Amino acid sequence: MTGATEKVGVVGCGLMGAGITETCARAGLEVTVVETNAGAVAAGRQRLETSLAKAESRGKIASAADVLDRITIVEGVDALADRTLVIEAVMEDEAVKTALFRRLDEVVTDTEAILASNTSSIPIIKLAAATERPQNVLGVHFFNPVPVLSLVELIPSYLTAGETTERARSFVQETLGKYAIDCKDRAGFVVNALLIPFLLSAIRMVEQGVATAKDIDEGLVRGCAHPQGPLALSDLIGLDTVQAIADSLYDEFKEPQYACPPMLARMVDAGLLGRKSGRGFFDYT
Known part of the structure; x- marks a missing residue:
């Protein structure tokens, strides 16, 4: 499976989650984004509409409406059941992220699906250990503003499979057109x-x-x-x-x-x- 075939899910549509979502949709991917409640869904949609309108006005994209059509924002992680790559972008809190990975492990049905974290500093192994598939968990750390900055840090844990890291690299570089660097699983990465x-x-x-x-x-x-x-x-x-x-x-x-x-x-x-x-x-x- 290559990055081009990934069915992407994003958890969280705040600043980083919306940026990741926009970047994936601008690359031609259909993206399912989940939030915690109706208010957060509405705020996330507004954030994306505003950003994409600016991108269209500056000639960065041909049509904001076309990109928005590739994005679905809903409540609840159950909507991610069929995803092959899920990127977590929730608040930088270890307990919150650990609980989320435990839940994603239950919800995402594809046993080969990548469960990725956009964490800035939390050890990936702690998130991986919350799942029954630590070999599929790694850090995929984007930088704000995501549609503008080209760097992504890839952070495998001691238990991440090599194939998982290479799939993530393919997704980042070939599908999104960004530049990936490899980092050890230590706080702060590089x-x-x-x-x-x-x-x-x-x-x-x-x-x-x-x-x-x-x-x-x-x-x-x-x-x-x-x-x-x-x-x-x-x-x-x-x-x-x-x-x-x-x-x-x-x-x-x-x-x-x-x-x-x-x-x-x-x-x-x-x-x-x-x-x-x-x-x-x-x-x-």
């Missing part, structure tokens, strides 16, 4: 293990009054040719997600560079999550 300490350092600078968020970001953009500063990037990722990845890295390695700054924790507690909430280090309202 990109976040390097990126998160950098973002936390910028947050500590704000916390300590070294410079303003604006000046820190301008310094990195104008002095290091970064496309955007670390604090704007943190807002784009979501400060709750940055905290969750940092916590996962710190839990595994116990290194100070991964420790969540108090300022970040307080902002998350206050609901100041970045772009998705309208305010983080910068105001998006």
Whole structure:
């Protein structure tokens, strides 16, 4: 079975789930997306409609309506029973993801189906161990915004079959046209293990009054040719997600560079999550 034949399911239609769904549908695939309730279904559909309308207006796709026709958004994971590849994109919480993989193991009927996680930091083996088919479980980690960024990290666990990894690679590279890199099953994988300490350092600078968020970001953009500063990037990722990845890295390695700054924790507690909430280090309202 090759990537081109996969019947794709996505769990979650938030920022990442919608991006993964859009990318698959733009590649010509029929995608079934599941959410937890009617409100989340409506919000997911609106997110996709808005993104695809922008893509059409910029000439990235010929017809937003045609892409939307390939997407079905429903409530409940039972709708994924016939899928051959399911990509999980729910909140970055180990207990939530583990419970979901246990449920997917019960629901998805194809014994060769790939069960993939878009987790940023949770060990894949913990998700695989929740199933009776750990050989079919791996991490397939996309980057936000998914339709724009070309990188995908492939993360097999110790129990992932080689065939599973190669099928996932074929799907990512041949079907979606993205670039896959191979990562060991360790917290943060490659990109976040390097990126998160950098973002936390910028947050500590704000916390300590070294410079303003604006000046820190301008310094990195104008002095290091970064496309955007670390604090704007943190807002784009979501400060709750940055905290969750940092916590996962710190839990595994116990290194100070991964420790969540108090300022970040307080902002998350206050609901100041970045772009998705309208305010983080910068105001998006």
